[in-house]
Amino acid sequence: MIVKSYLPPLRALQAFEAFGRLGSVTGAAQELGVTSGAISQQLKVLEEHLSMKLINKDGRRAALSNEALTYHKLIAEGFDRLRMAHTLVLRTKMGADLKVSGLPTLLLKWLNPLLHDIQAHLNDMPLRLEATHLEPDPNLTNDMFRLTYGSIAQRFPHARVLFTDHSFPACSPGFLKRHPEARTAEGLLRLPLIEIDWGPAYSSVPRWADWFAANGIRDATFKPVAVHSLSSSAIEAAAGGQGVVLAQRSFSRFDLDLGRLVRLSQDNLPMPEPYFVCWGDTTLNQPKAREFLNWLMATSRNYATDEQNI
Template identity: 55%
Template sequence: MKTLLPPLRALQAFEAFGRLGSVNAAASALGVTSGAISQQLRLLEEHVGAVLLVKDGRRATLTPAARTYHGLISQGFGRLMLAQDYILSHRQSEELTVSGFPTMMSHFLNPRLAEFQTMHKKVAIRVIATHQEADPSMLENTFRLTYGEASQQYTHSRVLYTDHCFPVCSPAFLDRYPQARDPAKLIDLPLIGIDWGKSYTTEPHWRDWFTAQGSEDPPAIRQAAVYSVSGLALQAAIAGQGAVLGQASFVREDLRTGRLIRLSDDSLSMPDPYHICWGATTLEQPVARDFLNWLVLITKPLRSANPQQD
């Protein structure tokens, strides 16, 4: 037989009465009349089929069984209060959770994040670097930075920029191979490849680069290594292991500091843009709106820097 719980209001009145010791005190705590408390206590007794209160002179007290019953109910209301405190603090706390592809997080977002944190010193930011897309409802993630069609699964998304790539290498590599600036000779040097995976079939590779440079039928390309994470490929290039097709938004800091050198003014556009995605309630947080506006603003130069940008 299925057990039916008493009405929540009756349980709430009973919990307050047992905790505070009187009908008047319970009524004051719950913001209702004494008559309403008495009515809910009678309703609870009818529901459980047992006497819960007995008269002790002019006062009503709990029976021994009711005291045990009250103790168990109090535990339940205590857990409800903890749950309410948690959800309120979660919604009111200035905290952002941003997930994205590992290289985008480490080479694009992370070098720029200090600027946002300077403007929002009380905001805690949780950065998650993963290829796995977030749950489309975005209950645990504030934002997701992603690429191409993956953005379509989310409630809201906005194009940030379409990247472009070009060959880069370390100063040490260029010292060893000064001919690397000549596309006709670069093809014979150690090259670092990036494997985008089966889901991405139109992203630029070395063969596309050399074809764009006028080589109608590029010969077999000598690749020193192939990486499934472009960030690792960039690290290999910095270490002098070869030249790599680096994306502009990822190599910005390495070019600025001299860890990498751009080998050509020409570039190849990525076939799809990068997006920022968010859920239905994300922008209810003022700090989330600030983050979105900030990210759109700082990516404006990236949108204008690519001549093929829409």
């Protein structure tokens, strides 16, 4: 098998990325504004360049071959970076605003309920919030803040610790009324448990097995009723009465205050790493950026103080 050493044509890579992401030739054609025949032709060009079968066909259906899946993942990451760079340029042209990128649940459940306190001080400057798991290129953060978790913060030019969180079991009041045994670790083993899995990049984040081990039940046998990649959706499932979630305090505090969730144990399972705010070399040159950062740090200190008083 001979694979050419130079890169394939960009149009072929673009067609391949769109096909793999959207799952169909028609979808790729519509997104790129070309015909389905043009997409198929570009896919053939790429197959010939790589000397490798990329597409499997089953009747009228077509899908990536097993060999192509890893290749597509890497290609997709590259196009994600290109789209991010293009978005940053467009945002600059749209005018001065304060951009905050962050992990989705961190923005939704921790930052968003607090923003009313700072918005009055920003006057007419809008906050542009972007919820994404995709970490921005550190070289492209000069006009934004990034709220993230763990050691990945070391990639950025500047970073400060916001807080270190902890987890505990929580469920809806109605669920607890039906299942009072949820107050004990042994009782939880017999109940529907909602798992949170952030993916392999965050393998050290505590999960139910860690909770049971910390409470003296090692090698606990249980089957989650559901596994969520987003903490926010897992919390919503618990608030809806679907089961018990291992909730982070920062994400569940307002649902607890509103009575949508009930904390089942006063024991805490610490997160292994803190949350951070990160920024680029010129981010603080923007109007109001330093004021926002100072507010964010003061808010995180108040949050840490509140936790110590609980």
